[in-house]
Amino acid sequence: MPTFVQILDFIGTFAFAISGIRLASAKRFDWFGAYVVGFVTAIGGGTIRDLLLDVTPGWMTDPIYLICTGLALFWVIAFGKYLIHMHNTFFLFDSIGLALFTVVGVGKSLALGYPFWVAIIMGSFTGAAGGVLRDVFINEIPLIFRKEIYAMACVIGGFVYWVCHALGCESYICQIVAGITVFLSRILSVKYSICLPILKGESK
């Protein structure tokens, strides 16, 4: 039986893969290319984290991520035309994935003995770096650098994790509170169009 966290991990991977595959389809990639972009979106952040932490990336020890991406591709091929009407559903899943991946990244880094400021960065990589790789592959300026609160939500969640931990909370309490913080930061920032100030551009 999969645990509750594994089910959330499955949902997050699926949602991230869908997001990569949909953008790939907008660029007219073939099935294989779309699969690769979906997979990179789903596991890219965790892989960069694991390379930096010098541990074996999770997807190399469990084929579930490959299978998940395959299901996501099948889903887009089969139900692509209905997906447009499910924008809100996927936004919700994507936000759940972001929250979960962040918490997993922070927790893994702390378990390996890294200080909190490293763990917060690693949590943000886990949540947001997959989307950056996706945008590099499809040759777009990464969206997270220009729009809405996205990676910033991971950073906020990481700080909340830190505060909870400093207040002496149990590990699972820290994780739940941090996850909810990421999720709400993301949802509310989109709902109320909260964004960071644009850096005033000098002409190059």
Added chain:
Amino acid sequence: MPTFVQILDFIGTFAFAISGIRLASAKRFDWFGAYVVGFVTAIGGGTIRDLLLDVTPGWMTDPIYLICTGLALFWVIAFGKYLIHMHNTFFLFDSIGLALFTVVGVGKSLALGYPFWVAIIMGSFTGAAGGVLRDVFINEIPLIFRKEIYAMACVIGGFVYWVCHALGCESYICQIVAGITVFLSRILSVKYSICLPILKGESK
């Protein structure tokens, strides 16, 4: 005396470097930039594989890859105008390189004790990821995501390796059969314009 595999490795590196240098020249890179792009095309896939497998990349233990890229650059500078007429020759070399790099990647991963599904992915990285890095550097959407059977040929070759191994074949038999499979998949898919279906694009 170099072994047969080393000679094939030399040819593959040379062909991959040429492919990077030619695309760099089309973008009007200088000699140094073209060298770097050629080098990355040749060793990029193997480097990503070795980072993931947590071993020292091959090019850091043997300067042959640097020398090979240097020869490729010299070749393009000296004989550039004749290269256009040698398209078929380089396509052949490139396909040999793809086949060899895939087999090397699969073999190295299995030798390190990884399961077959990881080995197939690593073989595909070895063969195809250099070209993806090349296309990111020259700011194009990676070709392998949109055109022909390329990385797919690596995956097919990896599966054939697996089947041969499961049937109890010797290691060198698996390698030869898998290599020929990659080579033929690539050649035949180009000759008969076989490609994967494009994912139907929703407008973003």
Added chain:
Amino acid sequence: MPTFVQILDFIGTFAFAISGIRLASAKRFDWFGAYVVGFVTAIGGGTIRDLLLDVTPGWMTDPIYLICTGLALFWVIAFGKYLIHMHNTFFLFDSIGLALFTVVGVGKSLALGYPFWVAIIMGSFTGAAGGVLRDVFINEIPLIFRKEIYAMACVIGGFVYWVCHALGCESYICQIVAGITVFLSRILSVKYSICLPILKGESK
């Protein structure tokens, strides 16, 4: 008390971060995005080097790089409009950073027992790869491939390090001479518009 090298490291990091943040502002990134691009520009080269050398990246053991990037962002936000008139000052800082990062990269690789030709490549990565990552993120063809002597200055400095070492110089003499070589190569090549030949482009 910080040492002399630490102060130079601080200056180099600051200058590299400014360079990333300025380019990000020209693309209208938000504050967070600009911070990330600045940080990647400053620590990207050293991180790639450390991944290849299989050691923990320096910025994961000391928060000074994060703080430095924060100061750089504050600087651009507060004094952005004056920065244009400080182009020469930043060019100077950037060249100091390039020189220092190269020397640090060569020294670290030698200390880990790698041969000189690997150390020269690692020095060049340390100096120049951050700028390549920056250009990939802002979706431009990396400048160093097309303009002026930049990464080439790192390679020249690395060779000079090697020569000094072969002549039996003390380690700190090698470092000073190599650093000055990188610095002067960069400054003089820009002053006298020295560049490498462009590779004659075939039309693709």
